[in-house]
Amino acid sequence: MAKRLRSPGEALSPVQAKALFDYNRFVFERYVRRIRRLPWEDAIRERETGHHSLFQTLVHILNVHEVWIGYIIQGKSSDQELEKLFQDPLRKPGDWKGFSAYNRSVWNSIEECLQGIAPREMSRAVHAFWMPGKYTVSDGLMQTTFEQAHHLGEIIGALWQQDTEPPSMTWIEIRRAVQGK
Secondary structure, eight states: OOOBOSOGGGSOOHHHHHHHHHHHHHHHHHHHHHHHTSOHHHHHSOOSSTTSSHHHHHHHHHHHHIIIIIIITTTOOOHHHHHHHHTOGGGSOOSHHHHHHHHHHHHHHHHHHHHTOOGGGGGBEEOOTTSOSOEEHHHHHHHHHHHHHHHHHHHHHHHHHTTOOOOOOOHHHHHHHHTTO
16 A cells, blocks of 8 residues: 555645646646747747746646656656656657647646546655655645746746736636636
């Protein structure tokens, strides 16, 4: 049996995780649409941010989701499995067509993972070789959520620098839109 790090009451519930990732996806897609409306040269221009361009920042957010949710949380965290993933050319799209295919693949794997996750799984221990310490499936889901928010913050700053208003990412507004209310 997998080691539990916390009591289940301290972890996200599957319902909470699903709500959080519905939000994450909706916000992410808003930013994709906004950046796609820019000229390609603006989307790939060096911005001196962590991942250089708006386009590459979006790709990085998908990379993070894929590694944590498609691999680490699924227990596929061996060096060999991750090295094979890191070499996959699908993870390094060079245009919007490749990005769209990768985007669909990542969000489909997230959806699949979250559909089948049981409450007791949320406190199951997971391991990423590059991160010391002990953490859970719930921690991995929160890690990807906060990392997405941080990188969207970079995009927000870059958009404002060129006098382009970024999309809203307010939890309450987005939840209302996701729920269709």
